[in-house]
Amino acid sequence: MSTATNNRVLTDEMIAEIKAFIPRYPSKQAVTVPALHIVNEHLRYVPLQACVEIAELLDLHPSQVQDTLSFYGYFKQDKPAGRTRLWVCRSISCGLRGGDELLEHLCHKLHLQPGETTPDGRITLEYAECLGACEQAPCMLANNELIGNVTHEQADKFVDELK
Amino acid sequence: MAEFEPVLLANVGKPESWTLKSYEANGGYQALRKVLGKMSQNDVKEQVKASGLRGRGGAGFPTGLKWTFLPQNHPGPIYFCLNADESEPGTFNNRILMEEDPHQVIEGVILSCYATNATAAYYYMRCEYPKAYERTSKAVAEAYAAGYLGKNILGSGYSLDIFMHRGAGAYICGEETGLIESLEGKRAWPRIKPPFPAVEGAFRKPTVVNNVETAACVTHIMNRGVEWFKSIGVPPDPNNPRDAGSYGPKLYCLSGHVNKPGCYEAPLGITAQELIDNYGGGVWKGRKAKAVIPGGISMGLLSGDELHCKLDFNGPGKFGCLGLGTAAVVVMDDQTSMVDFLLNSCRFFSHESCGQCTPCREGTSWATRMMLRIKAGKGRLKDLDLLAEIGDTIGITPGSTICGLADGAAWPIKNCIKKFRPELEEYIKRTNPTGWADTKPAPAFELVGIH
Numbered sequence: 001m002s003t004a005t006n007n008r009v010l011t012d013e014m015i016a017e018i019k020a021f022i023p024r025y026p027s028k029q030a031v032t033v034p035a036l037h038i039v040n041e042h043l044r045y046v047p048l049q050a051c052v053e054i055a056e057l058l059d060l061h062p063s064q065v066q067d068t069l070s071f072y073g074y075f076k077q078d079k080p081a082g083r084t085r086l087w088v089c090r091s092i093s094c095g096l097r098g099g100d101e102l103l104e105h106l107c108h109k110l111h112l113q114p115g116e117t118t119p120d121g122r123i124t125l126e127y128a129e130c131l132g133a134c135e136q137a138p139c140m141l142a143n144n145e146l147i148g149n150v151t152h153e154q155a156d157k158f159v160d161e162l163k
Numbered sequence: 164m165a166e167f168e169p170v171l172l173a174n175v176g177k178p179e180s181w182t183l184k185s186y187e188a189n190g191g192y193q194a195l196r197k198v199l200g201k202m203s204q205n206d207v208k209e210q211v212k213a214s215g216l217r218g219r220g221g222a223g224f225p226t227g228l229k230w231t232f233l234p235q236n237h238p239g240p241i242y243f244c245l246n247a248d249e250s251e252p253g254t255f256n257n258r259i260l261m262e263e264d265p266h267q268v269i270e271g272v273i274l275s276c277y278a279t280n281a282t283a284a285y286y287y288m289r290c291e292y293p294k295a296y297e298r299t300s301k302a303v304a305e306a307y308a309a310g311y312l313g314k315n316i317l318g319s320g321y322s323l324d325i326f327m328h329r330g331a332g333a334y335i336c337g338e339e340t341g342l343i344e345s346l347e348g349k350r351a352w353p354r355i356k357p358p359f360p361a362v363e364g365a366f367r368k369p370t371v372v373n374n375v376e377t378a379a380c381v382t383h384i385m386n387r388g389v390e391w392f393k394s395i396g397v398p399p400d401p402n403n404p405r406d407a408g409s410y411g412p413k414l415y416c417l418s419g420h421v422n423k424p425g426c427y428e429a430p431l432g433i434t435a436q437e438l439i440d441n442y443g444g445g446v447w448k449g450r451k452a453k454a455v456i457p458g459g460i461s462m463g464l465l466s467g468d469e470l471h472c473k474l475d476f477n478g479p480g481k482f483g484c485l486g487l488g489t490a491a492v493v494v495m496d497d498q499t500s501m502v503d504f505l506l507n508s509c510r511f512f513s514h515e516s517c518g519q520c521t522p523c524r525e526g527t528s529w530a531t532r533m534m535l536r537i538k539a540g541k542g543r544l545k546d547l548d549l550l551a552e553i554g555d556t557i558g559i560t561p562g563s564t565i566c567g568l569a570d571g572a573a574w575p576i577k578n579c580i581k582k583f584r585p586e587l588e589e590y591i592k593r594t595n596p597t598g599w600a601d602t603k604p605a606p607a608f609e610l611v612g613i614h
Binding site for chain 1: 419
């Protein structure tokens with residue numbers, strides 16, 4: 001695959017990060033998910049063009065990278081996620097303690113359906129299957145920060161303070 | 164219970180328990196010093212086998228036995244995968260270990276790799292655990308700097324690398340061959356077995372896949388010995404020739420409608436009632452338990468009058484549940500709607516089915532559509548029979564799928580319909596007074612907001 005250089009989305013920094021993973025595995029294909037994470041961390045999504053470029057780096061066909069990306073729910077492809085990705089847990093332990101209601105509350109407050117992003121690019125609201133913090137149900141994950149035992153008031157305050 | 168001394172959680176709560184300094188100050192890496200280069204690899208394997216340790220990730224397969232399935236005198240490489248993809252609803256014990264005491268897990272990984280002669284370990288952690296990832300990554304770096312990882316560990320001649328690898332939000336990666344496919348950079352479609360990973364696993368090489376808590380147990384078995392480990396728990400049931408016993412301490416995750424949800428360490432074999440009362444402070448709001456999940460949602464349900472069930476590997480099966488699973492106990496009080504429970508369970512599995520096997524992909528999806536129909540007041544009694552049919556026909560048990568995810572989807576359906584049918588029927592009749600008796604094909608509900 002060849003692509004015009006001026007359309008490339010992977011920066012030298014991303015490429016260096018991806019290449020650093022290659023010696024860890026006996027196959028280059030194993031670097032696919034780490035590469036998707038690296039791009040996602042930089043761009044907050046993984047556009048199709050990035051898959052093409054990852055495939056070049058890993059000696060794969062672009063469809064192989066795209067196939068893997070599309071399997072996992074984590075990587076957005078159409079447009080960047082909000083500055084904060086906010087996952088609200090809806091699995092059983094949270095469900096028993098108001099997880100669904102918390103998600104619904106935030107949908108109303110932010111005027112979003114799960115998966116959508118606020119027009120100002122501040123927040124992408126999502127549901128999560130078990131976040132593994134069931135002792136703090138209901139819980140949510142905001143980027144790398146876990147927030148447990150969330151009341152609607154606390155959720156409001158947290159969301160209002162997000163930049 | 165009072166005399167039981169926690170070992171897996173012993174360091175949790177100590178200042179900076181996740182650092183090497185704290186771990187070593189509390190006896191950390193002593194097992195490694197005792198074993199590496201001083202005990203033969205085979206002896207370590209045999210000790211773990213003799214301890215009766217069974218995998219803590221859900222299936223309860225004897226760990227030492229799994230190790231012996233590796234080919235003898237294999238030229239290598241042999242790979243070790245640490246399954247830290249903990250995603251079973253209700254389960255968080257691995258997260259606690261990885262966040263609060265990551266070195267304990269790493270020491271167990273090194274010992275397990277030494278026993279199996281693995282030269283590279285892939286630490287496959289779900290991406291929803293950023294704090295655990297950060298602390299474990301730091302701990303791995305500390306272990307390298309201290310000479311516990313890398314070339315010629317502690318002068319033993321044995322070398323090992325641990326590589327951190329993050330998942331991307333898929334429950335199926337907890338299935339060991341799904342994990343391997345995912346590690347290889349592909350969609351996490353479980354493989355047909357045999358060959359088992361011990362023969363042909365990651366990168367087509369012999370591979371051991373063990374759970375985080377299992378690895379932590381290996382540390383303590385090598386520290387304290389087989390006799391200590393076997394002094395805790397439950398011996399094999401003489402009436403069940405297939406029961407290998409349930410030895411050792413276990414981390415129980417208690418959540419739902421209890422006063423004190425949390426991760427508690429107890430001897431295998433504690434009853435659900437004891438766990439709820441003695442550790443969880445009882446059911447909240449002075450209510451009674453209507454139903455209890457014994458070990459993660461895929462294990463099914465105990466009813467409120469089955470709480471004398473022993474939570475060992477052999478216990479929940481006696482009450483029609485799938486097994487002990489991850490020992491994640493979720494309590495539902497007497498105000499809980501079993502329609503809501505079953506909808507939640509079906510929704511989870513239809514979302515997480517990997518789509519490879521048609522019975523699972525379609526069965527979990529249709530179960531969710533029917534539960535949505537019931538929830539919306541359009542249910543018919545016939546739907547319960549249709550749900551039961553799905554429950555009976557998807558999974559490894561009936562032989563229609565490659566992996567056990569479908570069995571996990573089926574068990575809550577089967578248990579709920581068997582144990583709570585009157586409530587489900589009452590809901591259907593009450594919410595659909597004119598249509599509950601219909602038996603004609605009915606339009607499905609769309610999975611809006613589900614996927």
